[in-house]
Amino acid sequence: MLVDLESLRLRYQAERPAYVALADEVAGRVRAATRRRGLVCDVNGRAKDIASFLKKALRKDYASPWDDIHDKAGVRVVTVYESQVDEVEDLVRDLFVVHHHEDKRRSIAPDTLSYLGVHFEVSVPPADPAASGEAERLCEIQVHTRAQNLWATVSHELLYKPAQEPPAEVTRSIYRLMALLELFDGEVARGRRQIRDLPGYEEARMLETLERHFYALAARPTDIELSRHVLGALALTLGAEEVAAYETTLAEFVEANREKLEEIFTDYADDDRNPLLSQPECLLVFERLNADPFRLAQVWDERLPPGLLRSLSDVWGVPVDY
């Protein structure tokens, strides 16, 4: 079918600003939601440039290019770990209306090497007044790991973009790299699981949980040695069952006190009198102040400077000084 390129160009030129706004809106929402969950990932949005749009319309031979090109607005979410791809998937389903979903990890044959990302086509829920006018437009969201992202970028440069077909040995070497990247993600995940299963890893896992929530509330550099020192003492306020359930306990605590925590971290952003307010373990102190200030005070007084706890308790509004 012959494409009326000029009318396509004019229409996309006219509507592209709306797609720029849509990409920014979707990226902003994903960025805020990942931050809230403490997921470390890169989120970038863009509207396809006019030349790419027209080239795609020509190359793909669509029956209706305007309707069939769904990535006029696109957002890329790049995670550190493979397991985080699943977390972002859940989050996208919560945030948007999903029109199409494709998980390449599950759709390709086991004996085939290919890109393994997850793709969505979404629109912003129409009931949301902040997104009025964007409801009918689609935005593509790609979710993949850094390794998969590397593959996507390199393969695009070497296999698809060149004006001529690459030689067979180049294609072969790219596919070898693809296998390597899949192995890379798998080994990173396996190593991470093994470390997390080591005996005595509970405290480190608690710190990881605390960091996730802390970074979602306050973007500040922290001192990991201080965290380990304080956490070593604070862990004594928790029984074995409480440590095992701590991820859930802390998530519920942060959710129930989100507004208060946000106020505190905003108010103390330029106030460095108490060093623990810049540390993720202050969340554990606040949680313990709510749950059992007596045990906290007892453990603290034996191992840490009492003045620091008194100051944190004044900030949190739960006294420990009797």
Next chain:
Amino acid sequence: MSRDLGRLRVKRVIVHEVPYHLASGASAEPVLSEVESPLSAEVRNFFREKIAGSLGSAAYDVEFDASTTSPLPRLVLDNLTAKTTSFVAMSQEMARHLYVCQKGNSPEGLLTVCEVDVADCHGVAILKLEREQGARVELADTPAGRTLSVQHLRDLMLTERTKVFKVGLFLQTGADLDSIDGAACDTQKGYDGTVAHFFLEQFLGCRLREQPELTTKRFFEATERFINEEVSEPEKKAQYQVALLAELNGTRDKVSVRAFANNNFAVEDRQAFMDQMDQAQLPKTGFDKDTHLVRAHLRRIQMAFESGVAVLASPENIGEQVLITDLPNGQTRVEVTDRLRKMTGRN
């Protein structure tokens, strides 16, 4: 006050110096700021922590006294509703009134008035601070009038040269005096103290929300309920009951609920006890003790058993003439070692 003081945020602050007021009248006049103090994050947070910390440790729930001659209730209500008087003028009138009230040996100090928010409630906090000797208050001239500079305020507050002694906090929950949620404390009085009469009644124009004899009775009942319903080991029950009677029979004229839990209960029972106090809407910080309504219950401890056997003993006998032991089968052994004086029949 049931509000979460961790949500307290200080919006505006003004500081006035209130000197000694000798009965002879030969004393300096208050030094009044003419504009509010500019605030840094540190100073704003300092006041937030001092208000929350002081009230969290030793607050009394208070209400405005309709018969008071103090202008404070009127000024606070106006600030929280109509705002016909400016923040500065309101605070100046408060400072002049404090000067009139604190005669005799009340130390000189700084009256600090803050407009605050606690979550979605507006409020006014009034602090009396005492600065270390030699730390002079210096008002700086600004185009709008005299006030404490940010640096001077910081030096006074953050270098531990100033201590907060008395605090009143009033939060708006409605449009009239009755709907204002009030709390006051006086850290200068220490563990056994109460809020100084001149500060609570003459200056703030307040009275305690609940009479001490009623609070004491509710504390006694709630604590007994906790001991009987939440504590399973009989030895512990007896130990806690003895502690309750000792607390109420003691000479201190104030009960600090947290300190009572901390000093007498096993660490694993303390928070559960505080939760019970919370449910009973008892002040977690403390209250003035008046055992008038529970005096008859404070002399002896009665142990009642499933079989109908009852043992009556004075608290001082427990652990001495009366020994209580938990048995592995869940039963309790009570041993009385004493000289039998007489036996009487009873229905």
